[in-house]
Amino acid sequence: MDAIDILVNEHRHIERVMDLLGWAVEHGRGGGEVSPVLFERAAHFLLTFVDGSHDAKEGEVFQAITARGVPLGEGVVAALSAQHEVGREIAGELREVARAVMRGEKEPEEQYALAERYVRLHRGHTESEESRFFPMVRRLLPVDAMERVRAKFARIEAAHGSLGEAADALELAFPVPATAVRRPGNVRAQPWIGR
Template identity: 30%
Template sequence: MEALRIISDEHKNFWRMAVTLEQVANELEAGASVAPAFFQSAFDYIEQFADRAHHLKEDDHLFRLMRLRSADAGPMIDALEADHRLASTHLIELRKEFAKARSGQQAGLVASLRDYTARLKKHITTEETEAMPLARKILTPEDWAEIDAKFSDNEDPVFGAQARAEFRELYHRVVSLAPESVGLGGHSGGVLDRSATPPVGDVLLRVTELESSYGRIKALKGLNLEVRRGETVALVGANGAGKTTFLRTLSGVQPMNGGAIWFDGEDISRVRADQRMRRGICQSPEGRQVFGPLSIEDNLRLGAYTQPKHQVPQDLERVYAMFPILKEKRKLPAGTLSGGQQQMLAIGRALMGRPKLLLLDEPSMGLAPLLVEEVFNVVKALKREGMTILLVEQNAFTALAIADRGYVLETGEITLTGTGHELINNEQIRAAYLGM
């Protein structure tokens, strides 16, 4: 199902583009000026990448086989393909309104931008929440082999290696021309940001009535929790509350005795740990667990063992850009790193798996206060990129301060939930965990 991962990665970039165009519409309405070259580059990117490459691949390969496998899929695919056909027409209208705006008539452009982005976001949501889950259910292994081969064909003239390089160049131009107040991930990028996800959206992870035991000792007692795409969710609690057991159960290392785990629309309760990682659940474990005798780079490569080999160099550079000290010391044994540097390595190793959901288990454990701040700055940066994060922490204040939502775990049960802000200001939590 590599094709679905590719499609989701492309959706993430389209979503960011849609959000940016919405923000630009707000800027225009407020009287700000935006460089004409930004619009020209953004429209070119949408036309060449979405309308010509992305849509064509889906129609010719994924949707064609879905029609063969299920008559019930027909109406939905009809609607999605109609969106694809009409996309170029909508873009032409957008270009026309842009031409009028250059003559001072901006109201039409603002309205067209909002209409276009609403259509785009609705289309992406339908594909992610309806079409892709259905494809997982109805397509055969032979179907996926055919689809994946087409999507990964580097010689394809429409979406091969050369075409992707051109798309990256277009994206870089859009980033460099975006207004400072809007941005598209900053001016230092230039490649498609394959980690960025849409703003908080549909449920990615849903855990219901989860139970897990160590012999006769029940560690998790009917735990319920959910994480939405783009969220940072904190799970806080005292030592022995069951936080690490929960993450181990979630990643498939610890057996579960009851309940269900749904991830990306699929029940993975009986899926092996390695297959959960392939689906996008990647963990930075408690205590770092780096392989001391191996080099730093070899540790990172181990995190990418489920990924296609041709992607590893690109992902290594991304991790090295985030943690320059790892690049500087990449040939040294991982055991020579300080505790803080080993934590960076553990997070980097998890990122090499291209996670849809990043699990961070006690990332501040055993670190000096200054290093704790540095590690959480990394978590904040990943959050800004839109990565979906489940953060397990005993350092409740720091975790809740950056979390969209939080859960409080006590002796294997969720006792309280709310936004990070609500929990920080909850008197019970302040007394029990924040020492206030």
Template identity: 30%
Template sequence: MTGIDLLMEEHRALEAMLDALEAATKRVRDGENVPAGAIEEIFNFCKRFTDGCHHVNEEQILFPALAAHGLTPDMTPMTVLAAQHESGRAFLEDLQNAYARLVAGDDSVRKEVHVLAREYAGMLREHIAIEDHYFRSPAAQALTPAEDERLQTAILECARGGGPCGRRDFLDLATRHRNAVATW
């Protein structure tokens, strides 16, 4: 499996968590119960894995390697991808702040929590689609074996450095949430 394949595998986990986020916040909007800790766990995944590992590996390893092969950050789609990483961070912060207000007792933000979750999920799904459909092949062709190995190593090591969860733990968490949503 190549480094690009590992990133694509992570995309499937990200999509599962986005589905779970939207389902959970829809229940919040509708005044229904969500399993204790589920939303916080999704936020943790989005912050630590999506942004703290997946996007960091793209920004610090993949994008510079591709720039060395002429796919520079000022070229679309790399410009869009980098900007979406920043947008995702802002969306997640707004969403977490709105949810914190809800947890603190402000029921007036129920709809806002769901709207922000849908916007965040929509932006990330667009981001994933760009990477999957327009970026995967040129990136895979551009990387040398040494660059690919460096990317693979970074992907497999990144989550370990962020705390007790490794990459496999995050991917398994996404599967558990995908399965849990089906029972809500």
């Protein structure tokens, strides 16, 4: 598994959290009860594991690419970098709004709107990375450079913990009912269903 495979695998874990947020927004707007704690913990996941770990790993890829002569301030690399910043800002806002909802200072709709905005951003960002950026990286980075990037990933993950395990913990803490509609290809059986 090379550095790009690791990032793609992490995208699948992040997508599970996006599905959870999408369900929570839909359920809450439909009149169902959704704890603001879900949004606060999801924001923590986004800031710690997506921004702090996953985006840091992508930052290592950006650095490796710029070392090969691709300018950071132009094209797809610049757009993806800017999206990382926007995602960080939205996640921070989501955390603060969820806390305000818990205190009764804000209405849940504000957290729903922020969560929905983050999900849209992330899905478009992931599509762009996987269809445009990652193939470019594979063309431009030789195997030895890719191995150096992968070694840096291990240090980043050691500092933050496993993104996949954090996604698992969120799903366990806030289970989506088995009857909920999930995106095709992203259905994951909950470990306690069928036992």
